[in-house]
Amino acid sequence: MATFNVRPDIDAAAEKLGSTMGAKREIKRLPEVLWEGETVEMLATGSYGGGTGLVAMTSMRLVFLKHGVMSQTVEDFPYPKISSVQWQGGMLMGTLTVYTSGNRADIKNMPKDQGAALSDKLRALIAQGGQPAAAPAAAPAQDVGSRLATLDQLRATGAVSDAEYQERRARILDSL
Template sequence: MADRERRRRLLAPVPRAWPHAAVRTRVNAAALRIANLGVRHAIRRLPEVLGEGETVEMLATGTYGRGTRVLALTDRRLVFYGHAVLTRTVEDVPFDRISSVQWTGGLLTGTLAVVSAGGRTEIRQVPRDQGTALADLLGQRLTTGAASAPVSARHITARLGTLDDLRASGTITEQEYRDRRAEILRSL
């Protein structure tokens, strides 16, 4: 028994400093909400791929490429990130390269299709609530640069609901919540 305890102490992981300490709390809170054990590791390592001052607005999970990945919608881009024992996969699409977003939902999961200058990317098995919220938020991001069409009440309600979820999970601060809520209400 003592030998087992000694081995555990020798193999204990060494804590790493996060390059973006301010993001840590929000990412951890969202990770507990959305991820299974395999994806949580990738979410914990996500700040390593973020740029200086880049903030995560929303997280989701889905199957992309050879496994389950984290989809992180930041204030600058959409990131597909996977981190396993021997591999690390990072793909990103800046907003200015995305031409359209399509969400096809089933009963529990769906497929998020992102069409960009590099082609069409499909992320499958995205949980329905995460996928609809991500598609709405990404669609809103894409229309802010273009002349926006009349916004439906259902769309506004979905955006406000997503915003409430982000605040409740700790992904965004109270001030960010107030700013974004005001921005949504101004778009009416």
């Protein structure tokens, strides 16, 4: 299993994936699309909107991330907006269908074990009224510090350019 050293919550979720094939770039880029104080609880791979990427169940929402060489796709489903989920499993793969405000999103080609576990957790969350059981509140100073540390790691590994680093660092500091 590959080691990512992105963030403890993301690393723990990535370790549970059977295979990270097709999602390595997305795992490394996931911190860029997460909201402040948002943590990753579970990851899965799947296809949505013409691309194969990463499905992240976080403390606040379900996120699909596809980070290609020329483009990036991010689709998110905040938990209070999800009305129901459906799982259809085949021999090896399946489809997770998420219903939100009259819309339907089919995330296909999910490994059967990942998709079934994710749909079960989503159903439990919906039964709780769309709110996580106990979302830990992070101190803003610690969160900014961890975000800056993550950004430094991304720059050190070459995942972000110096220009991207400066822009994102400025945004993080402006959020104070």
